[in-house]
Amino acid sequence: MFCKRLVQAATIALAVTLPATGWAQQVLKVGSTPTGIPFTFLDTKTNSIQGLMVDLITEIGKDAGFQVQIEPMQFSTLVASLTSNKIDIISAAMFATSARKEVIDFSDAVYTYGEGLVVPATDKKDYATQEDLKGEVVGAQVGTAFVDALKKTGLFAEVKVYDNIPDILRDVNTGRLKAGFADYPILAYNLKQGNFPEVRLVESYKPVTVGTVAIGVRKGDPDLLKKINTSLAKLKADGTVEKILGKWGLKAQGA
Structure with missing residues:
Protein backbone atom coordinates (compact mmCIF):
# COMPACT_ATOMS: atom_id res chain seq x y z
CA MET A 1 0.00 0.00 0.00
CA PHE A 2 2.84 2.34 0.92
CA CYS A 3 4.55 1.71 -2.42
CA LYS A 4 1.31 2.31 -4.30
CA ARG A 5 0.83 5.67 -2.57
CA LEU A 6 4.45 6.59 -3.29
CA VAL A 7 3.98 5.87 -6.98
CA GLN A 8 0.74 7.90 -7.05
CA ALA A 9 2.45 10.84 -5.32
CA ALA A 10 5.37 10.69 -7.72
CA THR A 11 2.98 10.60 -10.69
CA ILE A 12 1.11 13.67 -9.43
CA ALA A 13 4.36 15.53 -8.80
CA LEU A 14 5.59 14.68 -12.31
CA ALA A 15 2.33 15.90 -13.84
CA VAL A 16 2.72 19.20 -12.03
CA THR A 17 6.34 19.76 -13.05
CA LEU A 18 6.09 18.71 -16.69
CA PRO A 19 5.04 21.43 -19.19
CA ALA A 20 1.52 21.25 -20.51
CA THR A 21 1.09 19.74 -23.94
CA GLY A 22 0.45 22.18 -26.77
CA TRP A 23 2.61 24.99 -28.15
CA ALA A 24 5.75 24.02 -26.24
CA GLN A 25 5.77 20.60 -27.91
CA GLN A 26 4.66 21.73 -31.35
CA VAL A 27 6.99 21.74 -34.32
CA LEU A 28 5.37 23.87 -37.02
CA LYS A 29 6.30 23.50 -40.68
CA VAL A 30 7.28 26.80 -42.26
CA GLY A 31 7.27 27.26 -46.04
CA SER A 32 10.17 29.36 -47.35
CA THR A 33 11.76 29.79 -50.76
CA PRO A 34 15.36 29.04 -51.86
CA THR A 35 15.72 32.09 -54.15
CA GLY A 36 14.49 35.18 -52.26
CA ILE A 37 17.70 36.52 -50.75
CA PRO A 38 17.89 38.38 -48.34
CA PHE A 39 14.40 37.29 -47.18
CA THR A 40 14.95 33.58 -47.78
CA PHE A 41 17.54 31.62 -49.75
CA LEU A 42 19.36 28.30 -49.96
CA ASP A 43 22.68 28.45 -48.12
CA THR A 44 24.77 25.98 -50.11
CA LYS A 45 27.34 25.70 -47.30
CA THR A 46 24.78 24.30 -44.86
CA ASN A 47 22.23 23.09 -47.44
CA SER A 48 19.52 24.86 -45.47
CA ILE A 49 17.15 27.77 -46.03
CA GLN A 50 18.39 30.96 -44.37
CA GLY A 51 17.50 34.66 -44.47
CA LEU A 52 15.60 37.46 -42.80
CA MET A 53 12.24 35.70 -42.69
CA VAL A 54 13.81 32.50 -41.37
CA ASP A 55 15.54 34.43 -38.58
CA LEU A 56 12.31 36.25 -37.78
CA ILE A 57 9.99 33.24 -37.60
CA THR A 58 12.61 31.38 -35.54
CA GLU A 59 12.70 34.22 -32.99
CA ILE A 60 8.89 34.44 -33.00
CA GLY A 61 8.72 30.70 -32.34
CA LYS A 62 11.12 31.00 -29.41
CA ASP A 63 8.99 33.75 -27.89
CA ALA A 64 5.62 32.14 -28.65
CA GLY A 65 6.67 28.67 -27.54
CA PHE A 66 6.85 26.60 -30.72
CA GLN A 67 9.67 25.18 -32.81
CA VAL A 68 9.98 25.71 -36.55
CA GLN A 69 10.87 23.27 -39.29
CA ILE A 70 11.74 25.11 -42.51
CA GLU A 71 10.32 23.50 -45.64
CA PRO A 72 11.91 24.72 -48.92
CA MET A 73 9.52 25.21 -51.85
CA GLN A 74 8.89 27.38 -54.88
CA PHE A 75 7.15 30.68 -54.25
CA SER A 76 4.17 29.79 -56.45
CA THR A 77 3.37 26.72 -54.31
CA LEU A 78 3.39 28.41 -50.89
CA VAL A 79 -0.30 29.29 -50.56
CA ALA A 80 -1.52 25.93 -51.89
CA SER A 81 0.86 24.13 -49.52
CA LEU A 82 -0.54 26.11 -46.60
CA THR A 83 -4.21 25.56 -47.42
CA SER A 84 -3.62 21.83 -48.01
CA ASN A 85 -1.95 21.48 -44.58
CA LYS A 86 1.46 20.55 -46.00
CA ILE A 87 2.87 23.49 -44.04
CA ASP A 88 1.56 25.54 -41.10
CA ILE A 89 3.14 28.96 -41.76
CA ILE A 90 4.44 30.95 -44.72
CA SER A 91 7.52 33.02 -43.93
CA ALA A 92 8.93 34.41 -47.17
CA ALA A 93 8.98 37.57 -49.28
CA MET A 94 5.20 37.42 -49.75
CA PHE A 95 2.98 40.50 -50.00
CA ALA A 96 -0.24 40.45 -47.99
CA THR A 97 -2.39 41.29 -51.02
CA SER A 98 -6.18 41.56 -50.95
CA ALA A 99 -6.45 38.50 -53.22
CA ARG A 100 -4.29 36.40 -50.91
CA LYS A 101 -6.18 37.64 -47.85
CA GLU A 102 -9.30 35.99 -49.28
CA VAL A 103 -7.54 32.63 -49.02
CA ILE A 104 -5.21 32.90 -46.01
CA ASP A 105 -4.61 35.24 -43.06
CA PHE A 106 -1.57 37.44 -42.53
CA SER A 107 0.27 38.76 -39.54
CA ASP A 108 0.97 42.42 -38.89
CA ALA A 109 3.46 44.10 -41.24
CA VAL A 110 7.07 42.97 -41.35
CA TYR A 111 8.48 45.10 -44.21
CA THR A 112 7.06 47.31 -46.98
CA TYR A 113 8.52 47.85 -50.45
CA GLY A 114 7.72 47.86 -54.17
CA VAL A 202 17.48 51.47 -62.16
CA GLU A 203 17.47 53.84 -59.18
CA SER A 204 15.38 56.46 -61.01
CA TYR A 205 12.43 54.04 -61.34
CA LYS A 206 9.39 54.68 -59.13
CA PRO A 207 7.57 51.47 -58.06
CA VAL A 208 3.87 51.02 -58.78
CA THR A 209 3.00 47.84 -56.92
CA VAL A 210 3.95 48.55 -53.32
CA GLY A 211 3.11 45.90 -50.77
CA THR A 212 3.77 44.69 -47.26
CA VAL A 213 5.55 41.44 -46.45
CA ALA A 214 3.85 39.52 -43.65
CA ILE A 215 3.70 36.00 -42.23
CA GLY A 216 0.89 33.80 -43.55
CA VAL A 217 -1.28 31.28 -41.68
CA ARG A 218 -4.42 29.31 -42.45
CA LYS A 219 -7.75 31.02 -41.81
CA GLY A 220 -8.59 28.25 -39.36
CA ASP A 221 -5.66 29.12 -37.10
CA PRO A 222 -6.67 32.35 -35.28
CA ASP A 223 -4.84 31.29 -32.10
CA LEU A 224 -1.59 30.83 -34.01
CA LEU A 225 -2.05 34.20 -35.73
CA LYS A 226 -2.60 35.88 -32.36
CA LYS A 227 0.55 34.31 -30.94
CA ILE A 228 2.60 35.38 -33.96
CA ASN A 229 1.31 38.96 -33.79
CA THR A 230 1.92 39.18 -30.05
CA SER A 231 5.49 37.96 -30.40
CA LEU A 232 6.12 40.11 -33.49
CA ALA A 233 5.02 43.23 -31.62
CA LYS A 234 7.30 42.31 -28.72
CA LEU A 235 10.27 41.73 -31.03
CA LYS A 236 9.66 45.07 -32.76
CA ALA A 237 9.55 46.85 -29.41
CA ASP A 238 12.73 45.30 -28.00
CA GLY A 239 14.79 45.94 -31.15
CA THR A 240 15.07 42.33 -32.31
CA VAL A 241 13.33 42.99 -35.64
CA GLU A 242 15.56 46.00 -36.32
CA LYS A 243 18.62 43.87 -35.56
CA ILE A 244 17.48 41.13 -37.96
CA LEU A 245 16.76 43.64 -40.73
CA GLY A 246 20.18 45.21 -40.23
CA LYS A 247 21.86 41.82 -40.44
CA TRP A 248 20.45 41.45 -43.95
CA GLY A 249 21.19 45.00 -45.13
CA LEU A 250 17.72 46.50 -44.65
CA LYS A 251 16.71 49.49 -42.57
CA ALA A 252 13.94 49.32 -40.00
CA GLN A 253 10.72 51.08 -40.99
CA GLY A 254 8.33 53.07 -38.91
CA ALA A 255 5.05 51.48 -37.85
Whole structure:
Protein backbone atom coordinates (compact mmCIF):
# COMPACT_ATOMS: atom_id res chain seq x y z
CA MET A 1 0.00 0.00 0.00
CA PHE A 2 2.84 2.34 0.92
CA CYS A 3 4.55 1.71 -2.42
CA LYS A 4 1.31 2.31 -4.30
CA ARG A 5 0.83 5.67 -2.57
CA LEU A 6 4.45 6.59 -3.29
CA VAL A 7 3.98 5.87 -6.98
CA GLN A 8 0.74 7.90 -7.05
CA ALA A 9 2.45 10.84 -5.32
CA ALA A 10 5.37 10.69 -7.72
CA THR A 11 2.98 10.60 -10.69
CA ILE A 12 1.11 13.67 -9.43
CA ALA A 13 4.36 15.53 -8.80
CA LEU A 14 5.59 14.68 -12.31
CA ALA A 15 2.33 15.90 -13.84
CA VAL A 16 2.72 19.20 -12.03
CA THR A 17 6.34 19.76 -13.05
CA LEU A 18 6.09 18.71 -16.69
CA PRO A 19 5.04 21.43 -19.19
CA ALA A 20 1.52 21.25 -20.51
CA THR A 21 1.09 19.74 -23.94
CA GLY A 22 0.45 22.18 -26.77
CA TRP A 23 2.61 24.99 -28.15
CA ALA A 24 5.75 24.02 -26.24
CA GLN A 25 5.77 20.60 -27.91
CA GLN A 26 4.66 21.73 -31.35
CA VAL A 27 6.99 21.74 -34.32
CA LEU A 28 5.37 23.87 -37.02
CA LYS A 29 6.30 23.50 -40.68
CA VAL A 30 7.28 26.80 -42.26
CA GLY A 31 7.27 27.26 -46.04
CA SER A 32 10.17 29.36 -47.35
CA THR A 33 11.76 29.79 -50.76
CA PRO A 34 15.36 29.04 -51.86
CA THR A 35 15.72 32.09 -54.15
CA GLY A 36 14.49 35.18 -52.26
CA ILE A 37 17.70 36.52 -50.75
CA PRO A 38 17.89 38.38 -48.34
CA PHE A 39 14.40 37.29 -47.18
CA THR A 40 14.95 33.58 -47.78
CA PHE A 41 17.54 31.62 -49.75
CA LEU A 42 19.36 28.30 -49.96
CA ASP A 43 22.68 28.45 -48.12
CA THR A 44 24.77 25.98 -50.11
CA LYS A 45 27.34 25.70 -47.30
CA THR A 46 24.78 24.30 -44.86
CA ASN A 47 22.23 23.09 -47.44
CA SER A 48 19.52 24.86 -45.47
CA ILE A 49 17.15 27.77 -46.03
CA GLN A 50 18.39 30.96 -44.37
CA GLY A 51 17.50 34.66 -44.47
CA LEU A 52 15.60 37.46 -42.80
CA MET A 53 12.24 35.70 -42.69
CA VAL A 54 13.81 32.50 -41.37
CA ASP A 55 15.54 34.43 -38.58
CA LEU A 56 12.31 36.25 -37.78
CA ILE A 57 9.99 33.24 -37.60
CA THR A 58 12.61 31.38 -35.54
CA GLU A 59 12.70 34.22 -32.99
CA ILE A 60 8.89 34.44 -33.00
CA GLY A 61 8.72 30.70 -32.34
CA LYS A 62 11.12 31.00 -29.41
CA ASP A 63 8.99 33.75 -27.89
CA ALA A 64 5.62 32.14 -28.65
CA GLY A 65 6.67 28.67 -27.54
CA PHE A 66 6.85 26.60 -30.72
CA GLN A 67 9.67 25.18 -32.81
CA VAL A 68 9.98 25.71 -36.55
CA GLN A 69 10.87 23.27 -39.29
CA ILE A 70 11.74 25.11 -42.51
CA GLU A 71 10.32 23.50 -45.64
CA PRO A 72 11.91 24.72 -48.92
CA MET A 73 9.52 25.21 -51.85
CA GLN A 74 8.89 27.38 -54.88
CA PHE A 75 7.15 30.68 -54.25
CA SER A 76 4.17 29.79 -56.45
CA THR A 77 3.37 26.72 -54.31
CA LEU A 78 3.39 28.41 -50.89
CA VAL A 79 -0.30 29.29 -50.56
CA ALA A 80 -1.52 25.93 -51.89
CA SER A 81 0.86 24.13 -49.52
CA LEU A 82 -0.54 26.11 -46.60
CA THR A 83 -4.21 25.56 -47.42
CA SER A 84 -3.62 21.83 -48.01
CA ASN A 85 -1.95 21.48 -44.58
CA LYS A 86 1.46 20.55 -46.00
CA ILE A 87 2.87 23.49 -44.04
CA ASP A 88 1.56 25.54 -41.10
CA ILE A 89 3.14 28.96 -41.76
CA ILE A 90 4.44 30.95 -44.72
CA SER A 91 7.52 33.02 -43.93
CA ALA A 92 8.93 34.41 -47.17
CA ALA A 93 8.98 37.57 -49.28
CA MET A 94 5.20 37.42 -49.75
CA PHE A 95 2.98 40.50 -50.00
CA ALA A 96 -0.24 40.45 -47.99
CA THR A 97 -2.39 41.29 -51.02
CA SER A 98 -6.18 41.56 -50.95
CA ALA A 99 -6.45 38.50 -53.22
CA ARG A 100 -4.29 36.40 -50.91
CA LYS A 101 -6.18 37.64 -47.85
CA GLU A 102 -9.30 35.99 -49.28
CA VAL A 103 -7.54 32.63 -49.02
CA ILE A 104 -5.21 32.90 -46.01
CA ASP A 105 -4.61 35.24 -43.06
CA PHE A 106 -1.57 37.44 -42.53
CA SER A 107 0.27 38.76 -39.54
CA ASP A 108 0.97 42.42 -38.89
CA ALA A 109 3.46 44.10 -41.24
CA VAL A 110 7.07 42.97 -41.35
CA TYR A 111 8.48 45.10 -44.21
CA THR A 112 7.06 47.31 -46.98
CA TYR A 113 8.52 47.85 -50.45
CA GLY A 114 7.72 47.86 -54.17
CA GLU A 115 9.09 46.39 -57.36
CA GLY A 116 12.53 47.22 -58.66
CA LEU A 117 13.53 47.50 -62.30
CA VAL A 118 16.65 45.94 -63.80
CA VAL A 119 18.03 46.44 -67.31
CA PRO A 120 21.28 45.55 -69.08
CA ALA A 121 24.19 47.63 -67.76
CA THR A 122 24.73 48.95 -71.28
CA ASP A 123 21.27 50.56 -71.13
CA LYS A 124 21.96 53.92 -69.49
CA LYS A 125 18.45 55.37 -69.79
CA ASP A 126 16.96 56.76 -66.57
CA TYR A 127 13.63 54.95 -66.60
CA ALA A 128 11.13 56.54 -64.22
CA THR A 129 7.85 54.78 -65.06
CA GLN A 130 6.61 51.63 -66.76
CA GLU A 131 5.45 53.76 -69.67
CA ASP A 132 9.12 54.33 -70.49
CA LEU A 133 9.29 50.64 -71.48
CA LYS A 134 6.16 50.60 -73.63
CA GLY A 135 6.25 47.94 -76.34
CA GLU A 136 9.16 46.04 -74.80
CA VAL A 137 9.40 42.44 -73.56
CA VAL A 138 9.81 42.34 -69.79
CA GLY A 139 9.98 39.62 -67.15
CA ALA A 140 8.57 38.94 -63.67
CA GLN A 141 8.40 36.02 -61.24
CA VAL A 142 5.50 33.58 -61.31
CA GLY A 143 3.09 33.85 -58.39
CA THR A 144 4.08 37.41 -57.46
CA ALA A 145 1.79 40.43 -57.42
CA PHE A 146 3.94 42.01 -60.13
CA VAL A 147 2.91 39.66 -62.95
CA ASP A 148 -0.80 40.56 -63.08
CA ALA A 149 -0.05 44.23 -62.42
CA LEU A 150 2.32 44.39 -65.38
CA LYS A 151 -0.06 42.51 -67.69
CA LYS A 152 -3.01 44.74 -66.75
CA THR A 153 -1.19 47.84 -67.94
CA GLY A 154 -1.30 46.63 -71.53
CA LEU A 155 1.97 48.47 -72.09
CA PHE A 156 4.26 45.59 -72.93
CA ALA A 157 4.70 43.41 -76.00
CA GLU A 158 5.05 40.48 -73.62
CA VAL A 159 5.41 39.81 -69.91
CA LYS A 160 7.56 36.71 -69.61
CA VAL A 161 7.00 34.70 -66.44
CA TYR A 162 10.00 33.15 -64.68
CA ASP A 163 10.24 30.56 -61.92
CA ASN A 164 12.58 32.69 -59.84
CA ILE A 165 14.40 36.02 -59.72
CA PRO A 166 17.89 34.70 -60.54
CA ASP A 167 16.46 33.42 -63.85
CA ILE A 168 15.20 36.93 -64.64
CA LEU A 169 18.62 38.38 -63.80
CA ARG A 170 20.36 35.82 -65.98
CA ASP A 171 18.25 36.72 -69.03
CA VAL A 172 18.82 40.44 -68.46
CA ASN A 173 22.52 39.72 -67.88
CA THR A 174 22.83 37.93 -71.22
CA GLY A 175 20.70 40.46 -73.12
CA ARG A 176 17.84 38.03 -73.80
CA LEU A 177 15.43 40.25 -71.84
CA LYS A 178 15.01 44.01 -72.17
CA ALA A 179 14.01 44.53 -68.53
CA GLY A 180 12.95 42.67 -65.43
CA PHE A 181 10.65 43.59 -62.54
CA ALA A 182 10.97 41.97 -59.11
CA ASP A 183 11.18 42.63 -55.37
CA TYR A 184 13.50 45.62 -54.96
CA PRO A 185 15.38 44.35 -51.86
CA ILE A 186 15.99 40.96 -53.49
CA LEU A 187 17.28 42.53 -56.71
CA ALA A 188 19.52 44.92 -54.78
CA TYR A 189 20.99 42.14 -52.63
CA ASN A 190 21.68 39.87 -55.61
CA LEU A 191 23.44 42.61 -57.55
CA LYS A 192 25.56 43.59 -54.53
CA GLN A 193 27.00 40.06 -54.60
CA GLY A 194 28.42 40.77 -58.07
CA ASN A 195 26.91 37.68 -59.65
CA PHE A 196 25.29 39.58 -62.52
CA PRO A 197 27.83 42.19 -63.64
CA GLU A 198 25.96 43.06 -66.84
CA VAL A 199 22.78 44.06 -64.98
CA ARG A 200 21.89 47.50 -63.63
CA LEU A 201 19.29 48.34 -60.98
CA VAL A 202 17.48 51.47 -62.16
CA GLU A 203 17.47 53.84 -59.18
CA SER A 204 15.38 56.46 -61.01
CA TYR A 205 12.43 54.04 -61.34
CA LYS A 206 9.39 54.68 -59.13
CA PRO A 207 7.57 51.47 -58.06
CA VAL A 208 3.87 51.02 -58.78
CA THR A 209 3.00 47.84 -56.92
CA VAL A 210 3.95 48.55 -53.32
CA GLY A 211 3.11 45.90 -50.77
CA THR A 212 3.77 44.69 -47.26
CA VAL A 213 5.55 41.44 -46.45
CA ALA A 214 3.85 39.52 -43.65
CA ILE A 215 3.70 36.00 -42.23
CA GLY A 216 0.89 33.80 -43.55
CA VAL A 217 -1.28 31.28 -41.68
CA ARG A 218 -4.42 29.31 -42.45
CA LYS A 219 -7.75 31.02 -41.81
CA GLY A 220 -8.59 28.25 -39.36
CA ASP A 221 -5.66 29.12 -37.10
CA PRO A 222 -6.67 32.35 -35.28
CA ASP A 223 -4.84 31.29 -32.10
CA LEU A 224 -1.59 30.83 -34.01
CA LEU A 225 -2.05 34.20 -35.73
CA LYS A 226 -2.60 35.88 -32.36
CA LYS A 227 0.55 34.31 -30.94
CA ILE A 228 2.60 35.38 -33.96
CA ASN A 229 1.31 38.96 -33.79
CA THR A 230 1.92 39.18 -30.05
CA SER A 231 5.49 37.96 -30.40
CA LEU A 232 6.12 40.11 -33.49
CA ALA A 233 5.02 43.23 -31.62
CA LYS A 234 7.30 42.31 -28.72
CA LEU A 235 10.27 41.73 -31.03
CA LYS A 236 9.66 45.07 -32.76
CA ALA A 237 9.55 46.85 -29.41
CA ASP A 238 12.73 45.30 -28.00
CA GLY A 239 14.79 45.94 -31.15
CA THR A 240 15.07 42.33 -32.31
CA VAL A 241 13.33 42.99 -35.64
CA GLU A 242 15.56 46.00 -36.32
CA LYS A 243 18.62 43.87 -35.56
CA ILE A 244 17.48 41.13 -37.96
CA LEU A 245 16.76 43.64 -40.73
CA GLY A 246 20.18 45.21 -40.23
CA LYS A 247 21.86 41.82 -40.44
CA TRP A 248 20.45 41.45 -43.95
CA GLY A 249 21.19 45.00 -45.13
CA LEU A 250 17.72 46.50 -44.65
CA LYS A 251 16.71 49.49 -42.57
CA ALA A 252 13.94 49.32 -40.00
CA GLN A 253 10.72 51.08 -40.99
CA GLY A 254 8.33 53.07 -38.91
CA ALA A 255 5.05 51.48 -37.85
